Amino acid sequence: xxxxxxxxxxxxxxxxxxxxxxxxxxxxxxxxxxxxxxxxxxxxxxxxxxxxxxxxxxxxxxxxxxxxxxxxxxxxxxxxxxxxxxxxxxxxxxxxxxxxxxxxxxxxxxxxxxxxxxxxxxxxxxxxxxxxxxxxxxxxxxxxxxxxxxxxxxxxxxxxxxxxxxxxxxxxxxxxxxxxxxxxxxxxxxxxxxxxxxxxxxxxxxxxxxxxxxxxxxxxxxxxxxxxxxxxxxxxxxxxxxxxxxxxxxxxxxxxxxxxxxxxxxxxxxxxxxxxxxxxxxxxxxxxxxxxxxxxxxxx
Amino acid sequence: xxxxxxxxxxxxxxxxxxxxxxxxxxxxxxxxxxxxxxxxxxxxxxxxxxxxxxxxxxxxxxxxxxxxxxxxxxxxxxxxxxxxxxxxxxxxxxxx
Numbered sequence: 001x002x003x004x005x006x007x008x009x010x011x012x013x014x015x016x017x018x019x020x021x022x023x024x025x026x027x028x029x030x031x032x033x034x035x036x037x038x039x040x041x042x043x044x045x046x047x048x049x050x051x052x053x054x055x056x057x058x059x060x061x062x063x064x065x066x067x068x069x070x071x072x073x074x075x076x077x078x079x080x081x082x083x084x085x086x087x088x089x090x091x092x093x094x095x096x097x098x099x100x101x102x103x104x105x106x107x108x109x110x111x112x113x114x115x116x117x118x119x120x121x122x123x124x125x126x127x128x129x130x131x132x133x134x135x136x137x138x139x140x141x142x143x144x145x146x147x148x149x150x151x152x153x154x155x156x157x158x159x160x161x162x163x164x165x166x167x168x169x170x171x172x173x174x175x176x177x178x179x180x181x182x183x184x185x186x187x188x189x190x191x192x193x194x195x196x197x198x199x200x201x202x203x204x205x206x207x208x209x210x211x212x213x214x215x216x217x218x219x220x221x222x223x224x225x226x227x228x229x230x231x232x233x234x235x236x237x238x239x240x241x242x243x244x245x246x247x248x249x250x251x252x253x254x255x256x257x258x259x260x261x262x263x264x265x266x267x268x269x270x271x272x273x274x275x276x277x278x279x280x281x282x283x284x285x286x287x288x289x290x291x292x293x294x295x296x297x298x299x300x
Numbered sequence: 301x302x303x304x305x306x307x308x309x310x311x312x313x314x315x316x317x318x319x320x321x322x323x324x325x326x327x328x329x330x331x332x333x334x335x336x337x338x339x340x341x342x343x344x345x346x347x348x349x350x351x352x353x354x355x356x357x358x359x360x361x362x363x364x365x366x367x368x369x370x371x372x373x374x375x376x377x378x379x380x381x382x383x384x385x386x387x388x389x390x391x392x393x394x395x396x
Contacts, residue, residue, distance in 0.1 A: 042369045105374040
């Protein structure tokens with residue numbers, strides 16, 4: 001979130017990435033674990049840096065050659081510093097002749113299914129975006145300010161069976177629970193805690209004449225985190241296919257998780273939109289955060 | 301507690317919340333916007349849905365990110381360029 005609005009908002013960095021580098025964005029929690037060619041190539045690069053214990057996070061920015069030689073590890077997002085380091089490493093790369101050296105393209109000889117989740121054929125991808133609508137104390141702190149105005153992004157996957165149920169005008173319970181547990185979350189400041197099934201206090205969603213409406217009350221046993229929301233939207237069908245799935249959840253959220261510190265005090269309004277993906281956004285192809293390493297648990 | 305469907309209870313809860321928020325607003329002299337998670341109207345749904353969309357022209361979204369290391373390696377080998385890896389906890393293009 002912070003990187004998007006700082007490092008990758010810098011016009012010179014954007015230009016360098018578009019023209020002089022091959023940029024790749026990954027959830028390293030997958031690559032540092034996955035037992036396949038993809039994971040091996042990532043670990044070859046990261047293992048040359050300071051974060052070479054793959055039991056813990058290896059997050060940061062890396063610059064490397066196609067042969068897997070690490071040129072830079074950096075975990076500072078200050079645009080001026082990143083820009084300077086990028087230019088320095090680019091100069092070194094070109095002076096070394098690495099760009100002219102013949103390097104074989106790696107082909108995947110193994111694919112670890114646990115970290116290569118694929119949407120079942122006939123399913124749907126729904127974009128999910130959330131924003132805290134009010135409640136923050138004003139701040140002059142640049143980073144805090146970015147968090148306070150941030151909009152999150154995740155994907156909801158709808159199974160083929162749930163898709164066909166929507167076509168018939170039904171919202172399957174499995175879909176209702178997936179929406180509630182994995183997508184009615186405040187992920188605007190980082191990776192959020194998802195809801196356990198026994199934290200669903202109330203949940204209803206109905207579909208009548210193309211109008212999807214409902215309500216949800218999610219709350220931990222201790223009451224230190226919760227969300228009470230209304231849902232309203234439109235589902236349109238052509239033939240056997242959903243062609244529009246626009247939904248909004250709005251309500252009062254309270255609490256935070258270990259990686260989402262800095263929430264507004266008390267209860268605050270949170271809005272979440274759901275929109276059928278059309279594949280035009282690169283992020284449309286990403287698996288849901290809730291499916292990380294366990295697609296069966298997410299889709300059940 | 302398992303999920304339970306009870307629209308009547310929900311509507312009563314919203315009504316009570318409206319009453320309490322009106323009292324609070326009177327006492328504090330402030331508007332209690334969103335205080336109850338009051339029921340959405342179609343107009344509000346349309347407006348909020350439009351508001352909750354990421355700008356397509358945000359600079360980070362104009363960068364041609366690849367999402368697999370092997371795709372990046374293959375392109376780097378072909379084009380003779382270095383690879384820039386943005387590696388995060390959670391996917392940097394999604395997740396949060």
